[in-house]
Amino acid sequence: xxxxxxxxxxxxxKTTINLKDDVLRxxxxxxxxxxxPLAQYMEECLEQKLAQDESLExxxxxxxxxxxxxxxxxxxxxxxxxxxxxxxxxxxxxxx
Numbered sequence: 001x002x003x004x005x006x007x008x009x010x011x012x013x014k015t016t017i018n019l020k021d022d023v024l025r026x027x028x029x030x031x032x033x034x035x036x037p038l039a040q041y042m043e044e045c046l047e048q049k050l051a052q053d054e055s056l057e058x059x060x061x062x063x064x065x066x067x068x069x070x071x072x073x074x075x076x077x078x079x080x081x082x083x084x085x086x087x088x089x090x091x092x093x094x095x096x
Contacts, residue, residue: 027041027042027045
C-alpha cells in the first residue's frame with residue numbers, strides 16, 4: 001500500500017490517501033505521458049468520477065420515483081406477515 005500526499009498551495013488542502021502500488025504507478029505514468037503533475041491528474045480523475053456519479057444520481061432518483069406507490073395498508077399487511085414467527089421458521093423439508 002502506498003501513501004500519497006497531495007499538497008497544493010493557495011486554497012487547496014493537503015490530504016493523505018492509501019493507494020494500491022499498481023494504481024499509483026499507472027496514475028504516475030498517465031500523468032507523465034500528459035505532461036501533468038500527478039496531483040493535477042488525480043484531481044481531474046476525481047472530478048470526472050464525481051461528475052459521472054452525480055449524473056447517475058439524477059437517473060436513480062427518477063427511477064425510484066417511477067416505482068409504483070404502495071398504500072399504507074399494504075405496508076401494514078407486509079409488516080405483519082414478516083414479523084410473524086412462522087415467517088422466520090425454516091423447515092428442513094423446504095430445502096429438499
